[in-house]
Amino acid sequence: MTFDLPALAGLDDVAWDSLEHAYGPADDVPDLLRALAAGDAEQAEEAVYELYSNIWHQGSVYPATIPAVPFLVAIAASGASGTQTPQVLRLLGDIAASTDSREVEDPAAVRSAVAAHAEAIAGLLDHQDAQVRAGAQFVLVYAGEQQHVRALILEHWHADAEALHAMMRLDAEKAADLADEVSSDDPLLRVSCALAWIRAGRQVDERVREAALTPIPEDAELWFWSDEGELFDQVIRALAERQGAAVAVEVLTEALGRLPEPPAESEDDAPAESAESAESAESAEPAEPAESAEQADRCLSAARWLIVSYRSAPALLAEALARLLDRPELAHRVISLLELIGPDVLAPAARDRLVTLAGTEDDPTLADEALACLARWNDPAVPALLGRAIIERNRPRTLDATSVSGVAIPFDPDLLAAIRHRLARICDAEDEPPAEPDNPFAAVRDRSEPRRLAAILTAWGDDAAPAVPELIRLLALQPAVAAPVLAVIHPMSLEVMAMLRRVAATAEEGDAVRTRLVAAEAVRALTQDSAPLLAAVRFGLTTATKNPDDRADVAEAATRFPDHADLLVPLLRQALQAIPVPTPSLPAHQARMKLGRTLWQLTGDPGDAIDVLRGTLALSGELFTAWTVATAADLAAELGPAARELVPALEVALTEPISCPAAAQALLAIDPDGPWPGARRTELADQLLAILAGANSPIARNRAFDALAALAPLPASAAETLRALADQDERFPIGVHDIAHLRDDDEIRSRIRALLHE
Incomplete structure (x- = not known):
């Protein structure tokens, strides 16, 4: 060297x-x-x-x-x-x-x-x-x-694309002038010229459109300047930001219409055709498969960005995207976009095509994606389609979709029969050989399928009672999944009760603390007998564990026993003292807060809770601690004026976007006549508005709105800002581009208008 x-x-x-x-x-x-x-x-x-x-x-x-x-x-x-x-x-x-x-x-x-x-x-x-x-x-x-x-x-x-992009960052007008002088067939340079013209605010005429729509070969990409995405993405974003979503959608729709068809089938696979169509096919220039796929990916990626960024985009893109459902090589990507668009703006034919795809067995993965899309739309065809599908195979995406907020699978007797059949197969481990001797559940115990199926049964309540035999079998293998369902179905069976009591008293393997608690909660729901739950709480507070979540779950359950405070308070304090302080472990802080809260509820003395909160609020400003600090602020708000000594620490938490809304609500609850709801009210409203407009987290955004609502009537400037946020075409920032987050955008928009009485 x-x-x-x-x-x-x-x-x-x-x-x-x-x-x-x-x-x-x-x-x-x-x-x-x-x-x-x-x-x-x-x-x-x-x-x-x-x-x-x-x-x-x-x-x-x-x-x-x-x-x-x-x-x-x-x-x-x-x-x-x-x-x-x-x-x-x-x-x-x-x-x-x-x-x-x-x-x-x-x-x-x-x-x-x-x-x-x-x-x-x-x-x-x-x-x-x-x-x-x-x-x-x-x-x-x-x-x-x-x-x-x-x-x-x-x-x-x-006169190359890289230099043009460098100039765009320095002088947009000069970059556009340089683009005017360029004469080149290089695809990257042509598209970069279009971007330069768009960023400079030039009219989107035929020259700009044709340059923007130049196909970029698969192996062509910028070496630098990709911080804002691929080049075609940058063009669509610049169009939307400078010309509005409608113009961007118009250009993108034309790009979608120009997507090359995939290569024709081979002679062996192709159906018979006329001499005229054969001659036409020979004269056509088939697209390279990789090039076709690359162009499609660019277009569909840009479509996703528009849908999640602009409220008007879904309706404008719906028809163009729905037409691509008949392209097998694109259908997977298109379904994920139609799911975001939603059924309200789609033509009935597009929904019918999804139903057809969901029922096909030619491509099980595609069928699962189509069915998951319909499930998130609460389409009435889902129960029958899901019932037919899960008899033979899992539908993981569809079952995951049932866990999304707002999704409900209506009761269907055929689907119930299919779920029973599927649970029996899971318990028999027929889908694959058992991984361990004498453990028929070993092959599937790490999957979410039993939990998802159980959730559907739980939502059906008493209608799911015929599934009790399968749930009893599942109870022996995964009690934390089966017990809550049985508690809802209310099967007054000696066999069920005996098994639940046995699990509540003796579970030792795996997540023993949680398993005992879940089973004991089921016994309590079915018989009103709280003794097993009390015993499970004592077990959870005294058994050795390295998992702080165990203590948190137990502390929550302990709040149900105010009459047993003499027994539980010493055990709760012992568990609290056993968690080292200070600790960098955020789960440990969460457990300490649960224990402190329960001690306050059982004793009426906030001292333990305040001691805990003092340490947790001190984390404010440290890396990855904001959500934990927000939880601490919520507990401080519950304590109310008793937590007055925590005000300085809560004011520090106001400086972090994630913890700010919770800290604001705590300050208002602790000191309703203090400076924040009074002299500093406008300052606090401005902080919350900044979070509402800029946070990527729907949770933080909704919490910021809650805190603003608590300040109502709002200062005039704050009300005007809220009105503009509700009326603009741009969505609120979104961290994860899924249907739940788009629904959050719609919900917060509605909440703003309700607050402003519009």
């Missing part, structure tokens, strides 16, 4: 072991830089990967990042990293672009460290390798002075 390259001069003068990166002391960075500059391609590739992991970790930069920059620049400028030079430049650009500095006193110092070497990077703008030139532009856009970098790119203009 080379140690004396000029690019590494001074490397050993840095006290790397005193600097931190994502994984602790940075004493491994010097060897990684040496490997990067050693000339071995494989070592250099591995070194770049490791540096991306530690000095730039998922967008975060660290104290060790700054001293690494001069060496990375020298390695890139000298070409010592060989074929990895573009990747080194990408790393430098990403470092300069980072907005998340960890333990760096001056966050601007990281970008400044890269900017200090802008001239060295600029020396690569005429490099013979186009990818190196593009990498240099990438670094300069994020690290250099804007006007100077603009001038450099114009001076070294090569």
Whole structure:
């Protein structure tokens, strides 16, 4: 390995072991830089990967990042990293672009460290390798002075897509002017020109549309500038943001109509055809399978983004997407989009086509996806289709769909018979050989299917009573699944009661604490006998466990026994003291809060709960703790004025978007005459509005709305902002693009209008 390259001069003068990166002391960075500059391609590739992991970790930069920059620049400028030079430049650009500095006193110092070497990077703008030139532009856009970098790119203009994208970030109008001068058949450059025109606000005329719709070959992609998605995605997003969703949908619909047909079947597989159609087929240019699939993926990906981002998009896209259901190679993707669109705006023929697909056995996976879509729509055809399907095979996507909020499978006697048959097969382990001797459930115990089937039976209540024999068998194998169903069905059977009591008193294997609690709860629901549940609570509080969730479940169950406080309070305090404090374990904090809450409810003394909350609220601002802090704020709100000493900690929690709504509600409950509902009311409303408009989490968004509603009547400015949020075409931000989150968007919009009395 080379140690004396000029690019590494001074490397050993840095006290790397005193600097931190994502994984602790940075004493491994010097060897990684040496490997990067050693000339071995494989070592250099591995070194770049490791540096991306530690000095730039998922967008975060660290104290060790700054001293690494001069060496990375020298390695890139000298070409010592060989074929990895573009990747080194990408790393430098990403470092300069980072907005998340960890333990760096001056966050601007990281970008400044890269900017200090802008001239060295600029020396690569005429490099013979186009990818190196593009990498240099990438670094300069994020690290250099804007006007100077603009001038450099114009001076070294090569009329390529990468340079055009760099200019778009610096000067949208100039990028559009440069695009006007381009004459090229290169697909990436043509589509990039369309993007430049759109971002500059140019009219979407025939030239722009044709350039935007240029097919991009499968192997063509930007080396840089993909931070906003693939190139076609960027075009559709720019159209929607600058021209409105309707214009974006219009262009996308045309792209969908231009999707190439898949290759024709071979002569052996194809049906007989006329001489005229054969001649026509010979003259057509069939699309390459990979190219066709790639174009379809781009179009359908853009369609998904429009649907989840704009409220008007589903109705505008419904017809064009429904037509693609007859394309077998696209049907899987199309069904997932139609599910988001919903049945209200689809033509009846599209729904009928889904019913047909759901009933076919030619492609079980496609049938399952179609049936799951219908289930999420609460389509009346689902019970019969599901009943026929699960006799022979699982329908995992459909059964998962039944767990989505708002989905209900109506009672159907044929489906009940099918579920009974399926449960019997599961218990017999007929689908595959048992994995363990004498354990017929071993092959299926880790699947969600029994739980999903049990949930359907639970929703049917007494109508599901004929399934008791199968549930008794399931009770012996997976009591936590079967017991709650039996409690709802109310089978007054000596056999059932004996088995439930036995499980509640003796379960030892697996999740013993929860299993005993579930079985005991079932006994209590069926007989009003609380003794087994009390015994299960005592077992859960005294048995050794490393799982804090056990203590949390037991604490919740203990609230049902106020008459046994003398027995339970010492055990609850003992369990609370057994969980170490302080602890980085968030489940441990959750368990402590459950125990503290139960102690307060049984004794009327909030002291234990406040002690617990003091420690949990102190987590505010630490990584991944916001939801736990929000739970603590909820408990503080329950305590009300008794939790007054926690106000300063709750005010800290207001600064975190996830915990802010819960903290706001706690402050209002603890001190209803204090500054937050009074003099600082407008300030609090503005904080909550920012979360409502910007949070990716529907839970945080709805909590923010709840807190705003508690402040009603709202300040006039807040009411106006709410009205604009409800009226805009853009949806609220969505973290997970599924049907539940789109329903959340509709729900919060309705709640806003109800609050404003519209």
